[in-house]
Amino acid sequence: MDTIFFGGGCFWCIEAPFLLIKGVKDVTPGYMGGHLKSPTYESVCSGQTGHAEVIKIEYNSSLITGSSLCEIFFSLHDPTTINRQGADIGTQYRSVIFVEEKNYHDAKIFLDEASQSKVFEKPLVTEIVPVKPFDWLGKSGDIKKTFWPAENYHKNFFNKNQNNSYCSLVIKPKIEKVQNSYSNLIKQ
DSSP states (O other): OEEEEEEEEHHHHHHHHHTTTTTTEEEEEEESSOSSSSOOHHHHHTTOOEEEEEEEEEEEETSSOOHHHHHHHHHSSTTSTTTTTTTTEGGGGEEEEEEHHHHHHHHHHHHHHHHHOOOSSSSOEEEEEOOHHHTTTOSOOOOGGGOEEOOGTTTTTTHHTTTSHHHHIIIIHHHHHHHHTTGGGGGO
């Protein structure tokens, strides 16, 4: 099992589409990249902790590649806007990838190719940070690389709140985009 972390706006918006992808075992919302131990949703939303809202994806690399996951991630957010996704503004909404060191090179190649492809009109601002399991598990002492799981009510937020207007107006179109653009990668 491999692990990758994506931050690109509200974690609710990127969690739901990845739950549909073949080879993805688990998706967990949380926080990374900040200086505060044990951050909460409220503290991260203050913009004062340095953390980004991220999702932790555990996946089977024999069923889905890290590059394919990166491609989907880039289709779900604007990687050219600093600290903003739609109406969500602040460093907690920045575009960032925390990737296992063994897969860092592949993620960097993907980012370089995306930058050169001219698919995006503006330069990409996505940050790529290499991490090791003992980093994100909090055993290295590097708080910025520690993954802090979000509060339980954030997990599967879309599936539990489909009638919520934010879910129907913001998250559902992202799910539909993935279903239409990546139909060959959707779980049956």
